[in-house]
Amino acid sequence: MSFSVIVPVHNKGVHLERSINSILNQTEKNFELIIINDASTDGSAEIIENLKDSRILKLNRSTPGPGGYAARNMGIEASTREWICFLDADDEWDDSLLYNLKTCISQNGNAEFIAWDWLKVRGDEKVRVTLPIDDQQEYSLFSLTDFLLNRMVWTGAVAIKKEVIKTAGMFPYDRCKRGGDLDTWIRCLWKSKCNIWIHKALSIYYTDSVNMVTKTTISDFPCTYLTLENLLKQSPSPQLASAIKKFQNSSIYSVLDRNIKAGKAIDYKLMSKFKPSILASNFILKLHVKRFLSFLN
Numbered sequence: 001m002s003f004s005v006i007v008p009v010h011n012k013g014v015h016l017e018r019s020i021n022s023i024l025n026q027t028e029k030n031f032e033l034i035i036i037n038d039a040s041t042d043g044s045a046e047i048i049e050n051l052k053d054s055r056i057l058k059l060n061r062s063t064p065g066p067g068g069y070a071a072r073n074m075g076i077e078a079s080t081r082e083w084i085c086f087l088d089a090d091d092e093w094d095d096s097l098l099y100n101l102k103t104c105i106s107q108n109g110n111a112e113f114i115a116w117d118w119l120k121v122r123g124d125e126k127v128r129v130t131l132p133i134d135d136q137q138e139y140s141l142f143s144l145t146d147f148l149l150n151r152m153v154w155t156g157a158v159a160i161k162k163e164v165i166k167t168a169g170m171f172p173y174d175r176c177k178r179g180g181d182l183d184t185w186i187r188c189l190w191k192s193k194c195n196i197w198i199h200k201a202l203s204i205y206y207t208d209s210v211n212m213v214t215k216t217t218i219s220d221f222p223c224t225y226l227t228l229e230n231l232l233k234q235s236p237s238p239q240l241a242s243a244i245k246k247f248q249n250s251s252i253y254s255v256l257d258r259n260i261k262a263g264k265a266i267d268y269k270l271m272s273k274f275k276p277s278i279l280a281s282n283f284i285l286k287l288h289v290k291r292f293l294s295f296l297n
Helices: 013-024 044-049 066-078 097-107 144-150 162-168 180-191 225-233 238-261 281-296
Strands: 003-009 031-038 056-061 083-086 113-122 125-129 139-141 158-161 195-206
Touching: 003 013, 003 066, 013 031, 013 044, 031 044, 031 066, 044 056, 056 066, 066 162, 066 180, 083 097, 083 162, 097 113, 097 195, 144 180, 144 238, 158 162, 162 180, 180 225, 225 238
Parallel strands: 003 031, 003 083, 031 056, 113 195
Antiparallel strands: 083 158, 113 125, 113 158, 139 195
């Protein structure tokens, strides 16, 4: 097996060397690295141009896309390997990651979607994030239901067979400004026949990087809503249906709560798009209590 590693870059010059070196220094050498300059204006393009390695394919976009979704899709279309991995230009991999992936695939021949632990880093603080299922084992099977209940897949810690992500529709560049990663993983996990979790911390997510999408994009209608509504129409198991509704409730509340904290008025037209059976009354109650308390402070 071999890997295509896709890195979208939009104004990440101060972090770019760290992320690219963590890929080029992998102990497993059988990969291609596809770097997409997503219309950077901070000197990132010059840094990319100066990279010299036969495994690197350099692509360019003239207009930046929200969340790097269009850039990732460009990388997927250009890829030539069986497995697709992603790393954002401000994050980092352990140098044994691809070796661990290769070992996992060789021992789990039916795998189509693989995720693993990562470290969430802010300054000197490091928090390990893992899937709380059989976490004393090296590998665990997990399902879409497990993902919806735990939300434990992160873009820098996932590998997917190319045919699976293409069949699932790739990243929603034309309909989402944020939340497109979650939407993509839901569709991929729905299509994948076997999902494996590696209980090793092999990626690093830096939460204090410059130009982060999560810091600059306003919360809006949840990107996952229509995808999950479509899944509900396909008569999933009772366990999956329950997990979908819990995920929907949490997502709706999160969006509205973020907007209140940002001083943005509640959009009742937005709220009216959700079915009353999914928009649980207890979330609305909590939301209005929190809003009322904010006026008292």
